[in-house]
Amino acid sequence: MADTNTRTGSGEKHAKLYRMVTPEHICPFGLKSKALLERKGYTVEDFHLRSRESTDQFKAEHNVKTTPQTFINGDRIGGYDALKKYFGLDVADPDEKTYAPVIAIFAMAFLMAAAARIALSESVFDVRTLEWFIAFAMCLLAVQKLRDLRAFSNQFLGYDLLAQRVVPYAYVYPFAEALAGVLMIAGAMIWLASPVAIFIGSVGAVSVFKAVYVDKRELKCACVGGNSNVPLGFVSLTENLMMIAMGVWMLAK
Known part of the structure; x- marks a missing residue:
């Protein structure tokens, strides 16, 4: 046997x-x-x-x-x-909520931004590093969503107010996030990238705030793709506020 x-x-x-x-x-x-x-x-x-x-x-x-x-x-x-x-070791609960995927993406985005600045022989700790950090994070988050667009849309529709009214928006969102992030990294077509970031960030912020702080719902966030165990809450709201701030900043420049 x-x-x-x-x-x-x-x-x-x-x-x-x-x-x-x-x-x-x-x-x-x-x-x-x-x-x-x-x-x-x-x-x-x-x-x-x-x-x-x-x-x-x-x-x-x-x-x-x-x-x-x-x-x-x-x-x-x-x-x-x-x-x-x-052996007395901890056993992970597959249903346990965790921020680990978001932390990993944000950490990687910052390291990528810092590495890019170092490659250009410029200071790591400056405004451009912060800009690239947010833009890289947007791209990495978009990749996670695009890995399984169907699963993302299913989870996203649970709380996003615009997607609930216009279902195709759930499928457009990751592409819009990726577009804005790539253009901001390049510093090109800011007239398009910034309004896109401000729009999707604003809709997302309002949706998250209503679901979590008004309706008091306990949901999982689709920010790192569908079927994740990341809880919808402050981190999700921060992601959207960062996109709004980045969009406003890039336009102001």
């Missing part, structure tokens, strides 16, 4: 790991379980389930629904999450 691949690690602590390894699929959670056991100093007896049939047979024999499965001292621990709990 399963073949033993290798034993790794050292010490008296011993574990058996059963994971799916076929020409079509290598289970990522199996690899993570093996790595975690090794970090904890276990000798790992690594059993590979080489086919779908052997995997199904293993699950039936042990009355489990998934693989990988880890056994320590003869006791079944379970899958990767169960193994993390066994």
Whole structure:
């Protein structure tokens, strides 16, 4: 049913790991379980389930629904999450709301802006860096939305006031955000980029404020694309206010 691949690690602590390894699929959670056991100093007896049939047979024999499965001292621990709990590690809740995607995008946008300024042999901490930071952030956020336009539109329609009245706007929004961001990076056609940024930012700000602070709704933000766990709130409002400020600033220049 399963073949033993290798034993790794050292010490008296011993574990058996059963994971799916076929020409079509290598289970990522199996690899993570093996790595975690090794970090904890276990000798790992690594059993590979080489086919779908052997995997199904293993699950039936042990009355489990998934693989990988880890056994320590003869006791079944379970899958990767169960193994993390066994070692007292935190297990991420897939439904837990998080700002991590937004933080990552804003951090990357700032680093890109700073790198661009350094490449031009100019000061990192100046107004142009701030302009590029916001413009890069707009482009990166647009990319996240465009990765799955259908999923974005579904989530966006849950709170955007204009999209709820004019559904095609949910599909236009990411392209408008990308256009404004690219033009602002180039410093070209500001007469077009700024009004676009001000318009979509204003509609977005009003929509977020109404949904969160007036209607008191707990929603997920579509700012980093559909199916995200980013909560709709202050960060989402800040994104829209940044676009408005950038649009006004670029016009004023």
